[in-house]
Amino acid sequence: MELLPKLSQNLLEILNDEEYYDITIEVVIIQILVAANELSLQELIPYLQSFLIKNKTNWMEQNFNLIYQTSFENNSFSELQKYCTDLMAKEPVKIFNLLNFSSIPEKLLITIIQNDNLQMSEIQIWKYVLKWGLAQHPELPSNVTNYSKDDFNTLKSTLQQFIPFINFDNLTSKEFLDEVFPYREILPEELHVNLLKTFISLSDPNIKPSDKSKPCITKKVNLGTIDSKIITSQHAELISKWIDRLEITDELTSPYEFKLLFRGSRDGFTRHKFHEICDNKSRTVTIIKVKDTNEILGGYNPIKWESDNVWNITKDSFIFSFNNDRIEDHILSRVMDECKALINSSIMGPSFGDGDLTILRLNYYTRKEYCRSIKSSYEKSIRKTTNNFDVEECEVFQIIDQ
Incomplete structure (x- = not known):
């Protein structure tokens, strides 16, 4: 590993001679950076990040979406993350004036x-x-x-x-x-x-109103950038209010950190992986994207997940849904039967109530895992149908006080 810094420098000198490549050096470096992280070549990562930031800033600005997505896919790319965060706050016009500005994803904007x-x-x-x-x-x-x-x-x-x-x-x-x-x-x-x-009511057209009342969720609450492929920090803020039993119009004075524990596309869409990573973790929010629909479903578990095949009792769990990613188009359903709030079982992933929201349950006959949502132990249904469904993405976050 001691040779890595020297090898990194030699590699960058070779790569900088662009006549040998049909693709740009910058794209090659990004690919090597991702590969170095996957191969646990941690000493190589700072050199590649530093090279990009010091020598390729114009390209990074023009390809900001790629840099942003790459940097926040893994916490190892902290220098690139800082570069993106600083550029977004201090020089956002550079991003907004890009030729491909219209292709920036909604969540990034x-x-x-x-x-x-x-x-x-x-x-x-x-x-x-x-x-x-x-x-x-x-x-x-x-x-x-x-x-x-x-x-x-x-x-x-x-x-x-x-x-x-x-x-x-x-x-x-x-x-x-x-x-x-x-x-x-x-x-x-x-x-x-x-x-x-x-x-x-203003007499001077150049004066701003003194009344700062906000009819919607404000951006005063700083939840940071949530590491999610499904929800935005706006969703996270509303979920945080539900955890605190606040109304949507109430101000959230103590925001939470949403720490990513499990992601299906990264860790594997199996109940085994879920329990391996999330068991004995309390205060978690599970988020799923239903395949081939605009539905986002989820639930909050204030106590820990386990694999011991027993019901867990709590009065503070809830399940919810969003449709078309619209914040206002949501359903919140709190637990009614506290004795059947959650079920811990090795044959299923995160499961709320007696089928109210069951994810990755094993079917003994087909030996396949399935998901479903039917009203039973919670106040109301969070789906318009009781049909089984497949999951496009699943994420589990641990809620941490800031």
């Missing part, structure tokens, strides 16, 4: 705009979010005055996840009337009415 230290005005944030949303629908008319009701609904469906993170009352009344009011139909009705009342 949400992560950027919810940063409390974002060095950008609120009107700039709104304009870039709007630009991104319009780019997703090139079929929409170029002039908003020609929009039909269906056109507004299309844009609203795309941008509804971003609205809670934009502080519209940090705009001047002129900014609101010029840039937001024409798109008023994509705003929630209550927000639209409140903003109209606030801005119309």
Whole structure:
């Protein structure tokens, strides 16, 4: 291992001679970086990260989405993570002005705009979010005055996840009337009415409202970047409120850290792997993405998982669902039969109630694992159907006080 630093330097010198490669040196280095992590060549990783940051910043900015996704796939890439975090907060315009800006994933864009230290005005944030949303629908008319009701609904469906993170009352009344009011139909009705009342009452069009009331979840709560392929930090904030038995409009004063324990695509979609990693871990949230649907299902277990084939008693567990990734389109179902809140069993993965949410249960006849959700021990059904389903992704997080 002592030769690795020297080998790293020689390798980078060779790679820097791009005439030998049909693909760019930067892509090669990213591939080597990922391979080095998989092979546990930990001494090589800092050299590759440092080389990219010191010598390839222009390329990294132009390919920010690739750098971001790569860096947050593994905690070993801490230098790249810091680079991404700093760029998002201090120079977000560089990201927003990319030629491929419209291809930035929704979750990444949400992560950027919810940063409390974002060095950008609120009107700039709104304009870039709007630009991104319009780019997703090139079929929409170029002039908003020609929009039909269906056109507004299309844009609203795309941008509804971003609205809670934009502080519209940090705009001047002129900014609101010029840039937001024409798109008023994509705003929630209550927000639209409140903003109209606030801005119309201002006598000076260049003054911002003094009333900072927020009708939606605010971005004051800093939950950080959640390591999830299924949910955003906005989902995590609402789940945190459910854990504390708060209303959706209440302020979350003590946010939790969502520490990733298990990911099916990484660790294996089996009940054995789940128990191997998550047994004896308490205060966990299980999140699953239902295959071939827009459904997100999940549950909170305040006590530890085990494999001892017994019921666990608690009054604080709950299950939930989101549809189309929409925060407002959710179902929360708290446990009613405390004696059958959770079942620990070696023949199934995380399971809530008597079938209310069962993940990776073994069918003795087919010897295959399946998932299902039927109302039994909890308040209400979280699915519209009782049919068995397959899982596209499954994640388990441990909830930790910050």
